[in-house]
Amino acid sequence: MPGLRTFVLLAATTATGLAAGLFYGYVCSVMPGLARADDRTFVSTMQEINVAILNGWFALSFGGSMVLTIAAAVMHRGPDARAVLPWIVAAAVLYALVLVITIAFNVPLNDRLAAAGPVDRIPDLAAVRRAFEAPWVRWNLARAVANVASFVCLAWALVLEGRLHD
Helix, strand or coil, rough: CHHHHHHHHHHHHHHHHHHHHHHHHHHHHHHHHHHHCCCHHHHHHHHHHHHHHCCHHHHHHHHHHHHHHHHHHHCCCHHHHHCCCHHHHHHHHHHHHHHHHHHHHHHHHHHHHCCCCCCHHHHCHHHHHHHHHHHHHHHHHHHHHHHHHHHHHHHHHHHHHHCCCC
């Protein structure tokens, strides 16, 4: 069982790392780049990104991370993995925070941006942008930090897992 257990932990770490990288990319490139754009470009681009991101690849890493982390925790419950389990549990708690932030803050902001309608029909693009940009950026930074911390916990769990088999 250690082979499968290690594989599931590695898959959880990979999925979590992919999600962390996505949110980190928004923090250091996507949103700073869009901050320089005019209101029309900003609103239109974010509306299109919010539609495009709803795909199987994103779902695999974003949802798969929690599923795989929980599976890894279940597989590491035995006395031989006592040192590894707390790190996996910490990763799951941190990733749960990512999910809560996303569901409670980022998704509702995305939904409000979509509800504003096509940019050609929005009478005050600046107001729509103001209501979206700053809060979305703050919450994305929070989930990026939590996601990276979750990834680090899983990476350390992998190190400890490797030591079990030395």
